Amino acid sequence: MRDRLPFEAELIARIDWLIKLRWLAVAGTALTIGLGALSFPGSLTLGPLFGVTGFIGLYNLQFFLYLRTLKIGAAGTVRLRHATLFAYTQIILDLLALAALIHFAGGVENPMAVFFVFHVIIASVLLQRRVSYLVAGLASLLFATIGGLEYAQVIPHHPLPIVGIQVYRQELYLVTSTTVLTVTLFLVAYLATSITGRLRERDRELLESMQVSRAKSEELQKLNEQLSRVDDERTRFMVLVTHELRAPISTIYSCLELALSGYAAPEKAREVLARAQNRATEMLGFIGDLLSLTRIREQAVQWEQVPLIQVENVLQEVAELMKVEAERKDIFLGVDCAPDLAPVRALPDQIKLVWTNLLSNAIKYTDPCGIVQVSLSQDAGQLIGAVRDTGIGISAEDMPRVFDEFYRASNARLVSPHGTGVGLSIVRRIVEKWGGKVWVESESDLGTKFTFVLPRADC
C-alpha cells in the first residue's frame, strides 16, 4: 500500500490524459488511413482498418463517460481498485487494437509495429513496473502471433503498398523483426520503469516529508494552545491574587492613616492598630496558603523517596490543635479512627494541610453547639478520610466550584468575611498529587461532608 500511494492518487488524472491522447491517436490513424487510401487507391483493406479505428473511438467514448462517473463516485480504495482495473482494460484493448491495425496493414512488414513502445511507456506511467514488462511481452507475443499466422497462411496477409517485396514469408525476416521488436520493447520497459520508479520514489519522499511536517505543525499548534492556556491561567491567578490582597492592604493603610493622623484618641488608635494587625495576620495566612499552593504545584517528587506515613497520627496531631478552636465555639469535635490502618506514601506536612483545612473549615462554617465528626477507615485498596459537620452547608450551584482557587460561596462570606478561598484547592491538589480523590456532599443549612481517599502503600 505504502509504495502505491502517490501514483494511485494520480491514477485518475493520468487516465484522463490517456483518454485525451487516444482521441489524438484515433484522429491520426483515421487521417493516415485516409491519406493512404487517397495515395494508393484500392490497395488498402479500408473496411477493417476504419472499423478498428471506429472501434477505438467508440470504446474511448465509453471510457470518457465511465471516467466521469469514476471522478464523482465513491472515494478511497474502492475507487482506486476500479481505476486500476480500468487502466488495465484500456491497455489491453489498445494492444489488441494496434495488433489488429498492424494485421490489416501489412502485418510484420508494417513499420508502425514500433508504436507498441507507447503502450509500454503508458503502462509504466499508469501502473506498476511489472505491468510494463507484461505489456512488452504481450505486444511481442501479438506481433509474433500475427507474423506466424500470416506466415503459415492461417490468416490472410494484407500487403502494404509502400513495401515492395513481400517479406512476411521469409523466416529470417520474421525472426529478426520479432526479436528486434521484443528487445526494443523490453529495453523501453526497463528505461521507462526506471525513470518513473525514481520519480515515484521522489513523490513518496515528498509526501512523507509533507506528512511529517504536517504532524509537526499540529503538534506545535497543540503546544501553542497549551502554552496560551497556561498563560491565561497565570493571568487569571495574578488578577485574583492582586484582588484578594488589595482589600486587606487598603484596610491596613486606612487604619495606619487614622492612627498616624493624631485625630484618634489613644484608645481608639490602639483599636485601629489592632484591626490593622489582624488584617496583616490574615494576609500572612493568605500568602502562606499561596506559597503552599505553588510549592505543591511545582515540587517534583521521586516516588521512592516519599516516606510511608500513618495518616491517623497526623490526624490526631491536627485534631488536638483544632480542639481548642472547637471548644471556643462550643462545637463537639469527634474523631473516629479504625484500627490497624495501612500506611500511605505522602509527605506528612501536606497531609497535615489536608486535615487542617478540612477541620478548620468544618469548625468555621458550623454554628456554635454544632457537631464536627471526623473518621478514618480503609477498604481493600485505599484509606478513606471524612469530615462531616452540621454547619451552613453548600448550595447545589456552589458545590461544583468550591475546589476552585479563590472561590467562596456567598453564605460562607457572611459567616467569615475574610476567607481566602484557597484552602480547598490546596486540599484537592495534595490529594490528587498522592494518587487520591476528594469530593463533597452537602445540603444548605444541614451540613457538609468532605471525603478523600488515598491509595494504601501496602497494596
Ligand code: ADP
Ligand atoms: P475559605 O474557607 O477560605 O473560604 P476554602 O477553599 O477552604 O476557602 O473553601 C472554599 C469555599 O468552600 C468556602 O468559602 C465555602 O463556601 C465552602 N466550604 C468549604 N468548607 C465548607 C464547610 N465545611 N461547610 C460549608 N461550606 C464550606
